[in-house]
Amino acid sequence: MWRGIRYFRAAPGGPQAPTDKSENELTSNSGITISLDAMGGDHGPTVVLAGAAIALQRRPDTRFALFGEEAEVLPVLAKYPELQAASAFHHCEMSVRMDDKPSQALRQGRYKSSMWRAIDAVKTGEAHVAVSAGNTGALMAMAKFCLRTMANIERPAIAAIWPTLRGESIVLDVGATIGADAQQLIDFSMMGGAMARALFGLECPTVGLLNIGVEEVKGQDDIREAGRLLKETPLPGIEYRGFVEGDDLGQGTVDVVVTEGFTGNIALKTAEGTAKQIAAYLRAAMSRTWLARAGYVLAKSAFDRLRDKMDPRKVNGGVFLGLNGIVIKSHGGTDAEGIAAAIDLAHTVARAGLREKIEADLANYHRRISEEAASVPESSVS
Structure with missing residues (x-):
């Protein structure tokens, strides 16, 4: 003992x-x-x-x-x-x-x-x-x-906190599942929105679907279908902003970026590699000449802030949702x-009670879907 x-x-x-x-x-x-x-x-x-x-x-x-x-x-x-x-x-x-x-x-x-x-x-x-x-x-x-998995959730997602020019965003899925259909992307949107409210204190976080362009005609069928459904049936607690592109990740255009795991994982590893690459460039540049070294000493506080901002350890941790x-x-x-x-x-x-917030959002969403389906007259159903 x-x-x-x-x-x-x-x-x-x-x-x-x-x-x-x-x-x-x-x-x-x-x-x-x-x-x-x-x-x-x-x-x-x-x-x-x-x-x-x-x-x-x-x-x-x-x-x-x-x-x-x-x-x-x-x-x-x-x-x-x-x-x-x-x-x-x-x-x-x-x-x-x-x-x-x-x-x-x-x-x-x-x-x-x-x-x-x-x-x-x-x-x-x-x-x-x-x-x-x-x-x-x-x-x-x-x-x-x-x-x-939670009720009505087919696949879980891994959500990551992403540093941006505006502060921080949430990106999911970054590696749990390869591929996702329209309903799964909608589920990810709800879970990401709940996480943004829990961590960032946002009342109604903005959500975007990661795509190869912002036009509605672009992208794979599942992404376009998810976008259409999110527009026609707004989700509780989030504001859907449409499609976002890869450069929007760093800009912080929306609070939550939704994608499937293959694309999300590549984006995550690319961002981590880019941060290390830039840090290596800066170290090499600052040590190249005595004048550069003197400039580094004079601007050390600014470089320290930059290094802290680019440090991937500060945002380490992927959250398994669903x-x-x-x-x-x-x-x-x-x-x-x-x-x-x-x-x-x-x-x-x-x-913050993240799991409870996700459960409540999912319950409200599926309750509303059931009520809307029940209110449709039988004669209108082909």
Whole structure:
């Protein structure tokens, strides 16, 4: 037994058996409890726990349910006494590797991996939200299997916070699902709108469909059909602005940009690569001559602000939407600051009641659709 930490070990072949305090105790306080896959990412507990320690300093009301292999997690956790005191550790038999296939991870890691147990903590009510930097495909497969999709939602989406010239926007889907029909794009619009209201405090966020042009005749059939339906039947709580193009992402033309996962993921990776490219150009330019170095010193505060704005770690964390519980995917290769940002995001969406807002929006939308369908005279139906 490690002193100073609530330590739970899973009973062989059965559910976890607490050896100290009840598992539901963490949810009895007024803070936010986050279940954390301590084994996730390229660097495992060393970076994950360092990030959790940073996040705890920023948000002292956070409590953690930590899942991982004790031989790797506990020696690192001992270095962070405050995090240790705010956490309950749960030993897991295994962890999901970054190169595991989703089907393999689901088959071998269900019920006993740190990733599964972190997600299951949300299902059982031990935690408000789960965070993992692990294998994206495996995380989505496990989250869908464990939490299931919300009523009337066929496919979940991953939503990312996107820095813009106006501030921040939400872009979804950035990788959960390849392809999407018109109804799924409408579902994404509702979920993205709920997230914008929860995170940005907007009463009626603006929404646009990402397309190859703003003209109504352009784009694939599903995108044009979704645009037509959004115009003819406005969704509650959002303002549809029509089609937007790739350059509108950085401009912040709308609060929520909706697309399918293939396009969204390419856009996300392109933006991340461009930010790194520009940063490399600036470093090279500032060190080329003594005059350039002197100019950098004089303008250091401006360059620091630019670097902070372009830092992808500041907006690390993709939110899985459309499930009966919230899961946050952190970038696997990020550092402690990036993990802390993902935990900050988890705290924010949990405190804002994001899942409840999405459920309410979906219920209102489908209730209205049912009422409109019922009001149509039978003679008008061919």
